[in-house]
Amino acid sequence: MMSLMARQETRTTQSTTARTSPSPTRSPEPAVSTATRAWTARLVVAGIVLSALNxxxxxxxxGALLEEVRDGLGMSGSVAGLLTSVxxxxxxxFGVMAPRLARRFGAGAVVCAGMTAITAGLLIRPYxxxxxxxxxxxxxxLMGIAVSNVLMPVIVKRWFPGRVGSMTGLYSMALALGTATAAAVTVPMTDALGGSWQTGLAVWAGLAAAAVLPWLPSVRKRSEGTAEEGTGRAVHARVEQPPALRITRSRTAWALAVFFGLQATAAYITMGWMAQIFRDAGVPASTAGLLLAVTMVMGVPLxxxxxxxxTRLPHQGPIVLAIGVCGLAGYAGLYFAxxxxxxxxxxxxxxxxCAFPLALTMVGMRARTGAGVAQLSAFAQSTGYLISIPGPLxxxxxxxxxxGWGLPIAxxxxxxxxxxxxxxxxxxxxxxEDEAAR
Structure with a gap:
């Protein structure tokens, strides 16, 4: 990423030097445009990272405070299961709406609205x-999270088409870091702030508010084209969008949607219930939160x-199998000890x-165009999350x-x-695109 920025800065310097030449064939506009693109690219990277953290x-x-929330609100186990299915x-x-909103308002502006919704929701819900x-x-x-979930692969594909793997990795790493940090520090932070679960949940609104800032230029620039289309990609995006693409005809799209749904089922069961499984086994609440954080922080490097x-393999099946074997071993351990x-x-x-970042990567690899990625991302995530709803409940x-936990773990x-x-x-x-055409 630093090399990309360096090349952009070099082009900016060269273009600026060209502006000082007396040649009448030189125009200052490309230099200004290059500088603007370099600055906007940095802002997009910051926006991607901050959004992923939220x-x-x-x-x-x-999940870390579920027992306290249940006691405070008088929830039964079934209602708490419903809460983890929300x-x-x-x-x-809401994820299925994201491509349409992005076409109308621009992906950056929609993500900005999503971060604003996250901020408001986190601030309001405890009270x-x-x-x-x-x-x-x-x-x-969660509405704000949903549209951002869908549009992140689209933004990566449009801004960094040659770096889908590394940028998806950066985004996924930030997402895992935010997940693990919230799991690890929520309980001790709640204790430090007076022991109120309301305060412990509301404090995360501050991180979401910070993620709004990098996307504000996307809203201001809407009259000139969306931020991610400010490099001249707006025309290309309209040209490349296949109006006749029927995503439901693609077997790969269905396979990816089901894979996304099953990994989401496992992830939300883990996030919603794993700390409680450890607590019921006699592990202290703070340690249970740290164990959940360990599970989440594994996603930071991986x-x-x-x-x-x-992205370097022609077939991602071996990675899928390796991840699945680790999951089976972990569930066996939870069952027996x-x-x-x-x-x-x-x-x-x-x-x-880590099936989640793998699924996001395959979304970017299984479509050739930005429009195709948008359709596949919306289909795979929306269908996948529908599939995952019954699991936590x-x-x-x-x-x-x-x-007990025997049947749920099985x-x-x-x-x-x-x-x-x-x-x-x-x-x-x-x-x-090929499968839908056939």
């Missing part, structure tokens, strides 16, 4: 009063490495959670009615098998 704290901070439901409902208000404010924050490796081998199971499940119901392990199968199918070297 795409999971709304969920993992709640994220995929919102992602499915909304009652379960219904808590769910409504959570839905507002989320940067896996996309880069995946949840407390004694807790740190090992947290690490293994952290590797299994079913875990809550099984836990409440069985009185369900998690059972879902890993089809995830591996469809992941191998989604990893084949094909594009949705």
């Amino acid at each position: 795409l999971r704290p709304a969920i993992t901070s709640l 994220p995929p439901l919102c992602f499915a409902l 909304a009063g009652g379960t219904a208000g808590f769910l409504a404010a959570s839905a507002l924050a 989320a940067f490495v896996i996309p880069r490796v995946a 949840p407390a004694h081998g807790a740190w090992a199971w947290a690490v293994l499940l952290g590797v299994a959670n 079913l875990v809550g119901v099984l836990y409440q009615h069985s009185g 369900l998690m392990a059972g879902l890993m098998i089809p995830q591996m199968v469809v992941g191998v199918l989604a990893g084949r070297n094909r594009t949705v």
